[in-house]
Amino acid sequence: MITISACLIVKNEEKVLARCLESLKDIVDEIIIIDTGSMDGTKELAKLYTEKIYDFKWVDDFSAARNFSFSKAAMDYIYVADADEVIDEENRKKFLDLKKALLPEIEIVQMLYSNQLAFNTTYNYDTEYRPKLYKRIRNFTWVDPIHESVALQPVIYDSDITIIHLPENNHAGRDFKTFQSVIKRGEKLSEKLLNLYARELFIAGTEFDFLEAETYFEEQAEENLPYESLKVIHCVLAKCGRLRQDEVQMYKYSLKNIAGGKPSAEICYEVGEYFYENGDYKEAIIWYYNAAYETECDLNIHFSGDYPLLRLSNCYNKLGMKEQSETYKKLADNWQQR
Known part of the structure; x- marks a missing residue:
């Protein structure tokens, strides 16, 4: 049977930490808590479950904290947990079965992560696979x-274990602050983070968040980036232009x-919003229709679903076309996020 270290990074998690650790305490072999500056009873609560509690000065870098947590692990595998996660009894049994049967060549185990849309900031689907269990020491093999060459791709197993995400609130404010902190330090966001920043803006961002991000996205628009990354930059900058009533910028991007x-469906929706705000409902209909039926979303699935459908209903209502308005209202109400 393999052994497992559960590694958590926490800060002010006394409301949710106990239920997480209760679900872990008898299925892992050690629990490691990395505290990044709690001011509540988080550390005292954690002491009920483990002696391995370490302080880590927060530097606006989750990877740095995760790496520190991994450095403290001693078991065969490392399970990465967050304080607002829970494993129910059915999945705890599956977890124990996995411990008994996991083949040594497997280096990463993915688990289903559910309830992602509660207080959502970055996800378009409620359940999806995430890597959760990592082999602590990886042995490189020639093939x-x-x-001959060294096999670099990890051996991944998709398990049927489901982790339930039960947040108390969303972390958008924290995330936007972290993005801006990295930018102000003069560091460049990776393409992955740039895309995630744009996605989080379209899912959870306020007008302030968009406009705060605008300068950085303008700089990145001039970089030699792949088409898919430029598309999401265009989405952000077109929306910023509309928010500032800068028609030239909106149309440019x-x-x-x-x-x-x-x-992008997000672009069609933004152009629709421009015409809707200016009372040109017939023109807005064309763009909302394209968002709903002719394009795909790049950042937020709602922009190719219920958002434009509801706006189509609004437009037809403004034009006095009640039957069409009701039709699109029903379509919007019945649209379901997968």
């Missing part, structure tokens, strides 16, 4: 009988997005 051949 191929000739022109909307046209750049459309000219690429695969327009």
